[in-house]
Amino acid sequence: xxxxxxxxxxxxxxxxxxxxxxxxxxxxxxxxxxxxxxxxxxxxxxxxxxxxxxxxxxxxxxxxxxxxxxxxxxxxxxxxxxxxxxxxxxxxxxxxxxxxxxxxxxxxxxxxxxxxxxxxxxxxxxxxxxxxxx
Amino acid sequence: xxxxxxxxxxxxxxxxxxxxxxxxxxxxxxxxxxxxxxxxxxxxxxxxxxxxxxxxxxxxxxxxxxxxxxxxxxxxxxxxxxxxxxxxxxxxxxxxxxxxxxxxxxxxxxxxxxxxxxxxxxxxxxxxxxxxxx
Amino acid sequence: xxxxxxxxxxxxxxxxxxxxxxxxxxxxxxxxxxxxxxxxxxxxxxxxxxxxxxxxxxxxxxxxxxxxxxxxxxxxxxxxxxxxxxxxxxxxxxxxxxxxxxxxxxxxxxxxxxxxxxxxxxxxxxxxxxxxxx
Amino acid sequence: xxxxxxxxxxxxxxxxxxxxxxxxxxxxxxxxxxxxxxxxxxxxxxxxxxxxxxxxxxxxxxxxxxxxxxxxxxxxxxxxxxxxxxxxxxxxxxxxxxxxxxxxxxxxxxxxxxxxxxxxxxxxxxxxxxxxxx
Numbered sequence: 001x002x003x004x005x006x007x008x009x010x011x012x013x014x015x016x017x018x019x020x021x022x023x024x025x026x027x028x029x030x031x032x033x034x035x036x037x038x039x040x041x042x043x044x045x046x047x048x049x050x051x052x053x054x055x056x057x058x059x060x061x062x063x064x065x066x067x068x069x070x071x072x073x074x075x076x077x078x079x080x081x082x083x084x085x086x087x088x089x090x091x092x093x094x095x096x097x098x099x100x101x102x103x104x105x106x107x108x109x110x111x112x113x114x115x116x117x118x119x120x121x122x123x124x125x126x127x128x129x130x131x132x133x134x
Numbered sequence: 135x136x137x138x139x140x141x142x143x144x145x146x147x148x149x150x151x152x153x154x155x156x157x158x159x160x161x162x163x164x165x166x167x168x169x170x171x172x173x174x175x176x177x178x179x180x181x182x183x184x185x186x187x188x189x190x191x192x193x194x195x196x197x198x199x200x201x202x203x204x205x206x207x208x209x210x211x212x213x214x215x216x217x218x219x220x221x222x223x224x225x226x227x228x229x230x231x232x233x234x235x236x237x238x239x240x241x242x243x244x245x246x247x248x249x250x251x252x253x254x255x256x257x258x259x260x261x262x263x264x265x266x267x268x
Numbered sequence: 269x270x271x272x273x274x275x276x277x278x279x280x281x282x283x284x285x286x287x288x289x290x291x292x293x294x295x296x297x298x299x300x301x302x303x304x305x306x307x308x309x310x311x312x313x314x315x316x317x318x319x320x321x322x323x324x325x326x327x328x329x330x331x332x333x334x335x336x337x338x339x340x341x342x343x344x345x346x347x348x349x350x351x352x353x354x355x356x357x358x359x360x361x362x363x364x365x366x367x368x369x370x371x372x373x374x375x376x377x378x379x380x381x382x383x384x385x386x387x388x389x390x391x392x393x394x395x396x397x398x399x400x401x402x
Numbered sequence: 403x404x405x406x407x408x409x410x411x412x413x414x415x416x417x418x419x420x421x422x423x424x425x426x427x428x429x430x431x432x433x434x435x436x437x438x439x440x441x442x443x444x445x446x447x448x449x450x451x452x453x454x455x456x457x458x459x460x461x462x463x464x465x466x467x468x469x470x471x472x473x474x475x476x477x478x479x480x481x482x483x484x485x486x487x488x489x490x491x492x493x494x495x496x497x498x499x500x501x502x503x504x505x506x507x508x509x510x511x512x513x514x515x516x517x518x519x520x521x522x523x524x525x526x527x528x529x530x531x532x533x534x535x536x
Contacts, residue, residue: 012437013290013430017283017338023191024281027158028415035414046473057157061195070285071448146303147296147424151417151472158415162281180339204419205314291459292429325425329463
């Protein structure tokens with residue numbers, strides 16, 4: 001299992017007229033969590049793309065427990081529980097400044113070869129960085 | 135069961151550097167589908183809010199089958215299968231111009247009294263418009 | 269001079285906690301105006317890109333007169349006043365349902381050859397559609 | 403004159419299919435710059451709103467010099483040159499990791515009393531924090 005933690009400040013742009021973060025913007029917070037989790041392994045998602053691999057999302061689910069609000073400093077916890085194969089699933093948990101779990105969800109991405117657009121196994125240059133956790 | 139159909143043009147802003155619609159932007163398409171579905175009943179979501187009811191999202195799940203691309207004219211089908219109570223669930227199906235199902239998902243929203251922030255039953259002014267379908 | 273008019277419904281996602289459209293989202297409305305203006309000429313911006321031309325923005329200015337609000341049906345007027353050369357400038361005027369001018373601005377884009385990334389004159393396949401207006 | 407510097411990582415969501423940051427998203431970067439500049443004074447924009455003042459944007463202009471790209475770590479420099487009165491103007495300069503100026507612009511905001519929606523002078527609780535710079 002691989003766990004990573006980062007933090008993020010809610011932007012005014014991300015709120016809506018209900019006075020809370022718009023429900024569609026959590027996917028950006030999940031992205032920030034994933035990207036920083038991967039970076040902590042010593043490789044960036046940008047480098048993954050430069051190495052000829054794309055990672056489109058194939059499914060997502062989200063539970064909204066409590067609202068995030070403007071200027072909140074959120075804790076984003078990103079977890080990979082299962083060994084990735086052709087797919088990788090990230091669980092994200094978001095906590096507010098009172099350490100309350102306000103939102104959680106799972107995002108599954110598939111490894112695609114950019115050139116052929118074929119689904120492939122997790123590339124070895126990424127797996128080499130992750131295998132110690134599984 | 136209540137079904138409604140609308141269409142929507144993909145904006146450049148909604149694409150990402152993968153050349154497809156960013157996975158987080160489908161929630162906006164689902165919103166457009168819901169809002170136009172409600173409008174077709176003879177009431178707008180705006181009026182629901184003006185009548186003292188907020189409808190925050192409590193969960194969402196999405197399956198990404200095929201990518202939507204820039205300038206695609208998408209068909210957004212919005213379906214309410216189950217009789218709403220304190221919650222209402224919308225299924226959304228998105229089709230491209232070749233009538234392929236490219237994306238589908240469910241969003242559940244809860245009825246909240248704006249003033250008290252308490253969960254309440256579907257307000258009668260909305261249910262009166264919908265009950266014929268259930 | 270070339271003038272085109274389209275309309276657009278404000279999304280919930282586009283509002284912020286001030287209860288109005290977030291100031292950064294007008295650039296999307298301007299994009300919709302430009303894209304539909306070009307389409308009305310008988311060519312789409314998508315086709316322009318497929319023909320090897322990119323049109324990045326080089327400058328923008330916006331005046332915010334009155335706020336746009338959730339669910340407003342806005343009229344987007346797009347105007348090309350000056351004959352395009354290596355650049356094209358679009359003026360956009362946004363009107364609310366009371367015919368009040370609520371927002372206006374100018375966006376300048378440059379014609380770039382996708383392959384060489386060099387600035388080029390307006391491509392003839394586009395100019396041929398526009399020249400009647402100048 | 404008041405100058406403040408912060409940094410920000412470009413999100414995948416903020417890119418478009420041109421492979422660069424969408425031109426409309428710089429307004430969010432400007433917002434982050436302003437908000438962190440104000441926070442450095444010992445007050446947050448959130449507190450300004452809690453004290454009954456809203457700050458809607460009345461104009462913006464942007465020059466796009468070079469594109470920002472995915473995963474760039476941008477330096478956001480926020481400058482208030484002129485003494486604020488009923489309005490406050492922020493100049494923002496954005497630099498990439500090679501210290502190149504890639505984007506700059508000005509945003510003017512007005513002080514509004516939330517309750518009356520009337521334009522007012524810069525509130526004293528904010529001016530007291532800023533006056534040392536003018």
